[in-house]
Amino acid sequence: MWQSAFPITARNKQHLKLYSIGIIEDGVEVVINHLEPYKIRGEQNSVQLEKDITIDTENDEIAEIGLNDIWRFDVDPEGNVYMVYLQSTENCIFKFDKYGSFLRSFGRKGQGPGELQYPIFLQVIDKRIVVSDITKLVFFGEDGKVINEISKESNRLFYIFMKNGNSLARERVRDASDPANQHVGLVLYDPEFNKIKEISRVTVPNPLKGKGYNVILPYSHAHITGELLYAGNSERGYVISIFDQNGNPIKRIKKQYAPVPVNDEDKKRILKTFERMPEEIKKTFYFPDNYPPFQRHFFTDDQGRLFVMTYEKGNNPREFMYDIFNADGAFVGRIGLNNYGQSGARLVPLPALSKNNRLYLVREKETGFKELAVYTMTWQ
Numbered sequence: 001m002w003q004s005a006f007p008i009t010a011r012n013k014q015h016l017k018l019y020s021i022g023i024i025e026d027g028v029e030v031v032i033n034h035l036e037p038y039k040i041r042g043e044q045n046s047v048q049l050e051k052d053i054t055i056d057t058e059n060d061e062i063a064e065i066g067l068n069d070i071w072r073f074d075v076d077p078e079g080n081v082y083m084v085y086l087q088s089t090e091n092c093i094f095k096f097d098k099y100g101s102f103l104r105s106f107g108r109k110g111q112g113p114g115e116l117q118y119p120i121f122l123q124v125i126d127k128r129i130v131v132s133d134i135t136k137l138v139f140f141g142e143d144g145k146v147i148n149e150i151s152k153e154s155n156r157l158f159y160i161f162m163k164n165g166n167s168l169a170r171e172r173v174r175d176a177s178d179p180a181n182q183h184v185g186l187v188l189y190d191p192e193f194n195k196i197k198e199i200s201r202v203t204v205p206n207p208l209k210g211k212g213y214n215v216i217l218p219y220s221h222a223h224i225t226g227e228l229l230y231a232g233n234s235e236r237g238y239v240i241s242i243f244d245q246n247g248n249p250i251k252r253i254k255k256q257y258a259p260v261p262v263n264d265e266d267k268k269r270i271l272k273t274f275e276r277m278p279e280e281i282k283k284t285f286y287f288p289d290n291y292p293p294f295q296r297h298f299f300t301d302d303q304g305r306l307f308v309m310t311y312e313k314g315n316n317p318r319e320f321m322y323d324i325f326n327a328d329g330a331f332v333g334r335i336g337l338n339n340y341g342q343s344g345a346r347l348v349p350l351p352a353l354s355k356n357n358r359l360y361l362v363r364e365k366e367t368g369f370k371e372l373a374v375y376t377m378t379w380q
Contacts, residue, residue, distance in 0.1 A: 022329075025252070031329035033255040038330050044379035045324065045333040049359060051375050053100035055081070058369035065102055067094045070362050070370045074124040075355045076142070081372065082129055084122040092116045093129065093140070100374070106144025107131060114138060114146035121158035132158035152193075163226040164245045165191035170222075173201060180209045186222050186231055188247045197247045200233045207284045215270055215285050216262065221296040230298065230306065238293035240308065242329075253306070253329040259290035260311040269347070295320070297339075301354035301377070303327060307335070309349055314338070318347070318364070339363050341370060 022031045037045065057068055066088055073083040079098030084107075086092070091105035093116075108115045121132040128147060129140040135154050139147040152159070156171040166188060173185040185201040200220040207213035223230045228250070229243040240253040267287055274282060291311040298308040304327030312321040314336030324333040339350045341364035350362040350370070359375040 028249045028252060030252045030254060033253065033325070033329075033331035035256050035258065037324075037333050040326070040330065040332060043326065043332065045326075046380045047324075047333075047335060048378045048380065049375040050378065051373060052358065053098075053374045054371050055083075055096055055100050055374075056365075056369065056371040058365065058367060058371070062102070065094065065105060066090055067105075070350075070372055072120075072122045073351060073360070073362070073372065074122055074129075075353065075358075075360060076124045076127060077356070079356055079358070080142075081360070081374075082122060082124060083372070084119045084131065086119060092119050093122070093131065093144070095144070104144055106140060107138070114149060121160070123160060125161050130159075130161060156187075159189075160222065160224045162224055162229065162245045166196065166245050166247075167191075167193070168199065168222055168224060168229060173198070178203070180206050182206070184220070186220055188229075188243075199229070199243065199247060200231050200241075202233060202235060207281045212286045213281070213284045215267075215274075215287050216291065218292075219296045221298065223299055225300050225304075228300075230300070232294060232298065232308075234292035234294075234296070240298070240306065240325075251329055253325055255293075255323065255331055257293045257310070258312075259293075261290055262287050294323075295349050297349040297352070299353045302357060307352075307354070309337075320349075337361060 022029055056062060057070060067083065067085055069085055069087065070083055071086055073081060075081050081096045083094045084092055085094065088109055090109060091107055092109055093107035094105045095103045097103055111117050116131060116133050116138060118134050119131045123130050127142055131138045136149050136151050137159060138149045141147055156169040159167040159169050161167045169187050169189060171185055171187055173183040175183045182204040183201055184204065186199040188196040188199055190196055202218040202220050204217055205213055218235045220231065220233045227245055230240055232240045238255045238257050241249060242251045243249055295309040295311060298306060300306050306325040307322045310321050310323060313319065314321055316338060318340035319336045319338040320340065322335050322337055323331055324335060326332045337352060339352045339361045340347055341350045350364065352361045354377065357377055359377050361373045362370055363373060364370050
């Protein structure tokens with residue numbers, strides 16, 4: 001049965017037929033979007049960016065504090081920025097204020113209590129900074145002092161926490177029905193780390209078994225905004241699923257898209273990352289005709305807009321187009337962002353997020369150094 005994709009409210013009642021029509025599938029609202037953005041009267045769908053600050057790892061003063069690269073970061077309600085640097089020899093976490101001034105570093109490198117061996121992921125939760133390490137989670141206060149730490153299983157790569165204490169783990173999942181391949185899942189846990197449910201899973205084939213090895217590996221990506229969980233799986237097409245804090249499905253956003261071909265230049269660049277692999281394995285490699293519908297990166301802003309990174313190029317080689325969806329799930333605009341960098345021979349998306357009406361964007365300079373660029377966002 002066809003139904004409205006959005007509730008009838010004073011804000012959208014008169015414009016209901018002007019944008020997305022949806023359906024109900026298995027009791028879940030599915031928002032249908034097409035190739036072109038919807039023009040919704042009275043709704044702002046274009047954003048102007050004005051640069052505020054830059055934290056540049058090529059800067060001598062930044063290098064002197066020990067920050068030589070930017071991998072993961074997050075921002076607290078006051079606009080303070082916390083960055084994690086994996087290869088640090090002393091402290092792994094660096095804190096800057098909202099003006100870009102360095103405040104302190106903490107999270108000592110090591111294997112002892114409160115120390116970090118290989119910090120994978122960082123998140124700010126209610127003025128606490130939680131860092132996912134190889135075998136533990138370490139919680140710090142704003143002053144950098146250790147609050148507590150919790151052991152975690154090494155197959156759970158990292159956790160993202162929700163407002164109610166539940167957490168989403170990206171982890172390697174054992175599948176007795178398919179032991180030959182690797183399985184990576186997004187699994188939701190309660191505050192005591194008891195499993196609630198598996199949200200999504202992708203299968204990475206063993207190159208020595210099966211029909212072949214897809215060099216453009218399947219992936220799943222998740223983003224949490226306190227009370228909502230957004231999850232996308234490249235094997236399911238252009239679909240972003242939205243769940244509540246307990247993993248109950250709320251809505252699915254679907255969008256038509258123009259496939260982006262995997263060209264010969266891309267193939268040569270990607271294959272360089274496998275130069276040292278045995279020929280027996282490389283013979284199993286193959287490329288799909290097209291890239292997945294979106295990249296393994298999306299985020300939301302304070303108003304609930306969703307930004308989804310696609311494979312469509314922008315104005316320069318490292319700029320890609322983001323599709324923008326409003327809080328209802330309607331496709332309303334696009335913007336090109338250049339948060340892309342080099343990892344070996346691969347080009348990979350670098351972190352980006354929006355908080356406090358600011359856009360935070362990690363990007364790689366022509367010199368190879370990374371910087372965090374912070375912009376004020378003005379919607380029109």
